[in-house]
Amino acid sequence: MIVRILLIFFLVLPISSLMAVSPDLMRAEKILASKPDSAHFYIQQVLKGCNNEAQSTESCYQANLLLGNYHYLKGNLDASISAFKKSSAIAIQLSDSLRIAKALNNTGSIFNQKSEFDSARKYFNQALSIKESHRVDTISLLKSIINIGNTWNNEGKYHTAAQHYLRALRLVGDTTKMATVRATLYSNLGTIYKHLDKSDKATHYYQNALTGFKEIEDYTGISSVLNNLGSLYLNKRKNDSSDYYLQKAKSAAVEHSDSVSMAYALLNLGQLNNMHEHYSIAEEQLLSAGSVFEKKGYTEKHAECEYNLAQALLGQNKLNEAEQRLKPALEIIRKYELETSHVEAFQILKEILKAKGNTREALSLSDSILKWETDRIAIEKQRLVEDLSARYELEKKERKIEFQELKIKSAENEAQTQRILKKRWIFLSLGGAVIVLFLLVSIIQFRKRSSLNKRLQEAKIKNEKLLNDELKINIKAKNEELARLGIYLSERNELLKDILESIKKINDPKAKSVGLKIKQYLNSEVEMHSFFEEVKKQMKTFYNNLSSKYPDFTQKDLRLCALIKLGLSSKEIASIFNISTKSVDMHRYRVRKKMNLSKDSSLRDVLSNIKM
Numbered sequence: 115m116i117v118r119i120l121l122i123f124f125l126v127l128p129i130s131s132l133m134a135v136s137p138d139l140m141r142a143e144k145i146l147a148s149k150p151d152s153a154h155f156y157i158q159q160v161l162k163g164c165n166n167e168a169q170s171t172e173s174c175y176q177a178n179l180l181l182g183n184y185h186y187l188k189g190n191l192d193a194s195i196s197a198f199k200k201s202s203a204i205a206i207q208l209s210d211s212l213r214i215a216k217a218l219n220n221t222g223s224i225f226n227q228k229s230e231f232d233s234a235r236k237y238f239n240q241a242l243s244i245k246e247s248h249r250v251d252t253i254s255l256l257k258s259i260i261n262i263g264n265t266w267n268n269e270g271k272y273h274t275a276a277q278h279y280l281r282a283l284r285l286v287g288d289t290t291k292m293a294t295v296r297a298t299l300y301s302n303l304g305t306i307y308k309h310l311d312k313s314d315k316a317t318h319y320y321q322n323a324l325t326g327f328k329e330i331e332d333y334t335g336i337s338s339v340l341n342n343l344g345s346l347y348l349n350k351r352k353n354d355s356s357d358y359y360l361q362k363a364k365s366a367a368v369e370h371s372d373s374v375s376m377a378y379a380l381l382n383l384g385q386l387n388n389m390h391e392h393y394s395i396a397e398e399q400l401l402s403a404g405s406v407f408e409k410k411g412y413t414e415k416h417a418e419c420e421y422n423l424a425q426a427l428l429g430q431n432k433l434n435e436a437e438q439r440l441k442p443a444l445e446i447i448r449k450y451e452l453e454t455s456h457v458e459a460f461q462i463l464k465e466i467l468k469a470k471g472n473t474r475e476a477l478s479l480s481d482s483i484l485k486w487e488t489d490r491i492a493i494e495k496q497r498l499v500e501d502l503s504a505r506y507e508l509e510k511k512e513r514k515i516e517f518q519e520l521k522i523k524s525a526e527n528e529a530q531t532q533r534i535l536k537k538r539w540i541f542l543s544l545g546g547a548v549i550v551l552f553l554l555v556s557i558i559q560f561r562k563r564s565s566l567n568k569r570l571q572e573a574k575i576k577n578e579k580l581l582n583d584e585l586k587i588n589i590k591a592k593n594e595e596l597a598r599l600g601i602y603l604s605e606r607n608e609l610l611k612d613i614l615e616s617i618k619k620i621n622d623p624k625a626k627s628v629g630l631k632i633k634q635y636l637n638s639e640v641e642m643h644s645f646f647e648e649v650k651k652q653m654k655t656f657y658n659n660l661s662s663k664y665p666d667f668t669q670k671d672l673r674l675c676a677l678i679k680l681g682l683s684s685k686e687i688a689s690i691f692n693i694s695t696k697s698v699d700m701h702r703y704r705v706r707k708k709m710n711l712s713k714d715s716s717l718r719d720v721l722s723n724i725k726m
Contacts, residue, residue, distance in 0.1 A: 136160055136173050142180055150187050157181050175204040175213060182220055186227075194224050215244040219258060222265075231265040238262045256282050256295065263302075271500060272306045279303050297326025301339055308346050316346055337366045337375035344382050348389075356386055377406035381415065384422055393429035400426060417446040421459035428466055437466050453486045460486070473613045480609055530559065611689075642690070649676050659724050664708060671705050674698075679721045 142156035157180050164174035182197035202217035222237030242258040263278030283299045286292045300323035307316035320343050327335035340363035347356035360382050367376035380403035387396035404419035420443035427436035440463055447456045460483050467476040650657055653676055660675055661667060667675075677687045684702070688695045706717055 139173060139176050139180060146180065146183060146187070150184055153180070154184050157184065171204075172208070175201050175208065175217075178204065179217065179220065182224075186224060191224050191228055195221055198224065211244050211248055215241040215254075215258075218244075219261065222261060226261070226265050226268065229268065231269045234265045235262055238265065252285055256285055259285070260299075267302070267306065270309075272309050276303060276306050279306070293326060293330045294332065297323050297330065297332065297335060300326060301335065301342070304339070304346075305342060308342065308349075313346060313350055317343070320346070333366060333370040334372060334375065337363050337370075337372055337379070340366060341375065341378045341382060344379070348382055348386055351389075353386060353389065356382070360386065373406050374410060374412075377403040377410075377412075377415070381407075381419055381422070384419070384426065388422060388425050388429065391429060393426045396426040397423060397430070413446055414450070414452065417443040417452075417456070417459070421456070421462055424459075424466070425462050428462060428469070431469075433466055433469055436462075440466070454489050457483055457486050468609075468612075473616060477609060477613060642692075645690070646673050646676075649673070649680075653679070656724060660721075663724070666708060667705075670701070671708070674701055674705060675721055678702075678718055679724075 138156040138159050142153040146153040157177050160173055160177040161181065164171075164177065178197045178201035182194045182201065185191070185194035185197060198217050198221040202214055202221065205213035205217055218237045218241040222234045222241065225231075225234035225237065238258055238261045242255070242262065245254055245258060259278055259282045263275045263282065266272075266275035266278065279299050279302050283296065283303075286296045286299065300319045304316045304319035304323055307313075307319065320339050324336065324339045324343075327333075327339060340359050344356045344358075344360035344363060347353075347359065360379050364376060364379040364383070367373070367379055380399040384396040384400035384403065387393070387399065400419050400423040404416055404423065407413075407416040407419055420439050424436040424440040424443070427433075427439060440459065443459055444463065447453060447459055453460070460479060464476050464479045464483065467473075467479065650672075656676065656679060657672055660672060664671075674687065677690065682690075684695050684698045688698045691698070702717060706715075709717075709720065711717060711720065
């Protein structure tokens with residue numbers, strides 16, 4: 115389910131609450147949502163008197179804000195930005211910082227809508243700095259912090275988005291009036307940790323969100339979280355748990371006539387039934403979901419329904435119907451350049467082509483899928499590095515502020531101690547009782563300084579841990595990239611072998627010529643050498659440690675161990691080497707013998723303990 119990012123709680127405050135307003139602008143504000151063109155007429159009436167700097171009044175500021183909202187409603191985003199910038203310029207002339215912050219915040223929101231996230235963050239951060247310096251109310255601060263988090267979330271920088279949502283959550287606290295915001299933040303955090311493949315954290319936040327939405331009787335929120343929980347367990351192949359939450363989401367959507375939540379539940383249930391090979395049930399569910407998404411204009415979700423429906427039809431051997439369903443989905447994916455995020459659609463097309471005997475097209479598509487998957491891995495890797503870098507900079511900034519605050523407190527305590535020491539002779543003259551009191555105060559001050567020093571040390575340790583965590587994540591990402599590349603090479607080799615077997619059955623010289631070329635391609639060392647050079651480059655430390663520990667290992671032994679370390683099966687390894695599984699098992703046996711491993715020892719476990 116789509117993350118509930120745009121918090122209803124933070125709708126723009128009526129501008130009439132900020133200043134004295136003209137009657138025309140009050141009318142425009144009241145009818146803007148229902149009759150935008152009529153509101154535009156009243157706004158223009160006011161703007162006629164705002165053509166020079168002498169007319170930089172509150173009404174001009176307010177009129178440009180309303181004009182920005184009008185253009186936003188009409189879909190004219192550039193015009194909306196221009197109007198909000200004018201309102202910001204007027205606020206600067208009025209020397210009104212909070213109005214400047216409001217205009218900046220609105221400008222950032224439009225850039226966020228345009229997916230220009232760097233520009234959006236620039237305006238949101240400027241607004242937040244003004245608000246922090248003026249110690250504004252919590253709600254106003256929350257709006258800017260959440261807006262910044264939304265830009266990182268929309269950009270797929272989930273670690274950094276989580277930092278902002280968690281900060282917002284700390285500001286929200288336990289107050290009842292913030293229940294909607296708190297529940298929505300829990301839901302957003304659940305979805306973020308779902309994207310980060312941290313299912314325990316995702317479940318924790320989703321359960322908190324579910325409790326929160328139930329307390330305020332927000333049924334759309336309840337359906338959304340139930341769908342997200344079902345999708346989370348579906349990704350983890352925990353089918354019983356997935357079905358439980360998705361059925362509850364479906365029931366809640368039916369009870370409250372929420373067609374969109376129903377469509378999400380049916381889409382997830384259709385995917386679940388495809389996994390169980392209950393294709394006819396999946397077909398019915400995906401048809402219903404797709405019609406809702408198409409009617410509501412959810413183009414990408416409609417495409418997802420269509421290619422999952424094609425999979426259900428393929429499972430029933432309805433090849434022509436499956437291909438017809440797949441075509442519009444592929445058109446949408448190509449139009450919006452979504453190949454890397456919807457590789458599943460092309461995998462289904464490949465299976466249809468293979469089933470129809472179009473092996474050459476299937477092979478060509480397999481190469482495209484490999485390229486898209488490689489591109490996706492590269493994009494995710496780059497995004498992860500940028501995300502971790504941004505999160506590290508954010509945490510470093512927060513630690514620096516915390517460090518400075520601790521130093522200030524330490525200096526204040528030290529100064530206080532010095533003042534006490536300078537006046538010691540006064541206390542000594544008061545007698546023994548006062549001396550005891552002075553000693554107690556000194557002990558307290560000493561403990562405070564010790565506590566502050568301890569916290570300073572903990573802050574340094576936390577920074578070091580952050581750097582180590584970042585390094586571990588980078589290594590993990592590289593290993594996953596190599597493993598995926600190996601699996602795709604394995605799959606492509608298997609497909610080529612299938613094609614070769616089919617060609618052998620054809621009594622045609624041209625077919626035999628093609629078969630000979632495929633055989634030569636399979637036996638080529640060029641691609642394998644390139645692949646293993648990349649493996650050796652990424653796993654240099656592992657290769658060095660393994661060679662040092664077992665100096666009689668051959669290059670082939672090292673390659674086998676690297677693939678096992680990456681988690682590939684014997685079948686996948688055999689396909690990459692273009693040998694039989696039995697040959698791989700024999701090679702593993704020889705490697706075990708060189709390592710002097712007992713029968714009870716696992717080769718994979720031993721290799722996993724060798725550092726990367």
